Amino acid sequence: MGERYQGIMNKILDYVPKTDQILSPAALVISGTIILLMTGFTAIVVVVLVPVLILLSPLLIPIGALLFVTVAGLFSVGFLGLVAFFGVSWLYNYVNGRKPLGSDQVDYACKRVVDTASHVKGYAWEYGGYLHGKLREAAPGA
Structure with missing residues (x-):
């Protein structure tokens, strides 16, 4: 009777789907849904924001340029300050005979x-x- 039971179980297990057979379509459905939602959200944002950007562009472009120049100037001053600090430090070590890199x-x-x-x-x-x-x-x- 045990062999008969094993035979029935093997036939049942032949019809049970494997995990990759379940997860592949699920991953496809989930990723497709996410892409579809993001596409719709992007379309709505474009439809709403483009007219606003066109109307405000005479203000936004100079403000953006000013912010860009300000941030670039701050970063360049900071970078040049670091370069000067490390250069003076290297020179100090070199003059004092510490043999820097x-x-x-x-x-x-x-x-x-x-x-x-x-x-x-x-x-x-x-x-x-x-x-x-x-x-x-x-x-x-x-």
């Missing part, structure tokens, strides 16, 4: 500038007399 690159750049200046000075000493002599040949009375 990037100081090795600054040292290397300074060394390259000094080396280039010394090479240019040597080149000028070497070829300066040559050019001075050529100038006397070109204009003997000068």
Whole structure:
């Protein structure tokens, strides 16, 4: 009798829907309803607000521009203040020998500038007399 009961249960379970068979259409119906409601709400807002925006645009555009310039100015002043603070802090640490991040690159750049200046000075000493002599040949009375 137990086997007969198992056979009946297996036949019943064959007709019971699986969870993905239930959840897929439910998710589709829920998301479709939300999209439909949002579309209707958007249409109503557009129909109501567009005439109001058109009527108030001579006031809203200058106010918006003024707010934009004010907020952008405040953000830029704050950002430049932070940059100045961190720059002075970095310079203070560099001068005091604490070796902040990037100081090795600054040292290397300074060394390259000094080396280039010394090479240019040597080149000028070497070829300066040559050019001075050529100038006397070109204009003997000068």
